[in-house]
Amino acid sequence: MSAIVLDGKAVAKSIREELAERVAKLHAKGITPGLGTVLVGDDPGSHSYVRGKHRDCAQVGIASIRRDLPGTATQEEVEQAVHELNEDPACTGYIVQLPLPGGLDENRVLGLIDPVKDADGLQPVNLGKLVLMEEAPLPCTPRGIVELLRRYEVPLRGAEVVVVGRGVTVGRPLGLLLTRRSENATVTLCHTGTRDLAAHTRNADIVVAGAGVPGLITGDMVKPGAAVLDVGVSRTEAGLVGDVAPDVADVAGYLSPNPGGVGPMTRAMLLVNVVEAAERRAAAAA
Numbered sequence: 464m465s466a467i468v469l470d471g472k473a474v475a476k477s478i479r480e481e482l483a484e485r486v487a488k489l490h491a492k493g494i495t496p497g498l499g500t501v502l503v504g505d506d507p508g509s510h511s512y513v514r515g516k517h518r519d520c521a522q523v524g525i526a527s528i529r530r531d532l533p534g535t536a537t538q539e540e541v542e543q544a545v546h547e548l549n550e551d552p553a554c555t556g557y558i559v560q561l562p563l564p565g566g567l568d569e570n571r572v573l574g575l576i577d578p579v580k581d582a583d584g585l586q587p588v589n590l591g592k593l594v595l596m597e598e599a600p601l602p603c604t605p606r607g608i609v610e611l612l613r614r615y616e617v618p619l620r621g622a623e624v625v626v627v628g629r630g631v632t633v634g635r636p637l638g639l640l641l642t643r644r645s646e647n648a649t650v651t652l653c654h655t656g657t658r659d660l661a662a663h664t665r666n667a668d669i670v671v672a673g674a675g676v677p678g679l680i681t682g683d684m685v686k687p688g689a690a691v692l693d694v695g696v697s698r699t700e701a702g703l704v705g706d707v708a709p710d711v712a713d714v715a716g717y718l719s720p721n722p723g724g725v726g727p728m729t730r731a732m733l734l735v736n737v738v739e740a741a742e743r744r745a746a747a748a749a
């Protein structure tokens with residue numbers, strides 16, 4: 464048996480095409496959405512992600528605003544860049560690329576983002592709204608995962624979902640998203656303190672692996688026919704490696720590969736958040 468590939472790259476492409484039409488309507492009203500990025504330091508991975516985000520923007524008609532700071536930037540300098548983007552009318556949404564270099568207070572920076580411009584859904588007010596089940600910009604990776612499953616009609620309602628990894632960008636908000644009434648999945652959030660990971664994953668209809676441990680999920684840990692989404696990213700000498708071992712493809716019913724799965728969906732959802740913020744602004748101005 465070989466799993467159906469959840470092709471995030473292809474889905475992201477069609478989402479960008481849909482967005483280009485929505486952006487064209489905004490242009491017609493004299494509004495150009497603008498994505499800002501704050502990038503601190505010279506981590507090659509972070510630079511490559513940010514480059515990719517701006518390339519996506521150009522494709523759909525979103526303007527780009529970059530604030531690149533050296534790795535030596537102080538807390539005050541990073542906060543100043545955030546204040547400038549809060550004030551900049553050309554910037555309808557922005558992100559602070561994570562992780563920030565050591566010594567900088569990430570949570571404090573995220574807290575200073577204007578919640579209406581939070582394109583990542585990681586501002587504490589917006590994370591709080593997710594807990595309260597109120598409308599707010601959603602974190603991009605969890606939103607991308609839900610959208611990818613929806614487009615392939617993998618049922619979520621009543622599904623047993625095991626999320627591996629409790630990070631703030633993926634695991635934690637994903638559990639909140641999947642347990643809203645509109646998704647109605649049952650979620651088990653596993654982490655390094657989980658006693659018997661395989662006992663949980665074997666019972667799951669959907670496994671989302673975002674631990675950052677290469678090859679953590681092996682075929683013997685997966686229920687036949689289950690959907691497995693690889694969200695782990697580890698940089699090894701062999702290149703980028705996910706959390707899911709190759710033999711999972713023989714057992715799973717659906718497999719979101721890495722690369723080519725959730726990564727492109729994350730980028731697409733960032734664009735969605737920026738366009739939605741611009742649409743809300745247009746509606747408020749009308």
Ligand SMILES: Nc1nc(=O)c2c([nH]1)NC[C@@H]1CN(c3ccc(C(=O)N[C@@H](CCC(=O)O)C(=O)O)cc3)C=[N+]21
Pocket residue numbers: 472511512515558559560561562583603604703721722723724725726727728729730
């Ligand atoms: N504030 C913030 N927001 C983020 O959304 C954020 C972040 N910080 N820090 C880092 C992580 C990582 N992340 C990825 C996005 C796209 C791909 C992606 O498109 N990957 C391609 C491969 C690209 C490659 O080869 O490097 C793929 O999976 O096919 C991967 C990873 C967003 N992140």
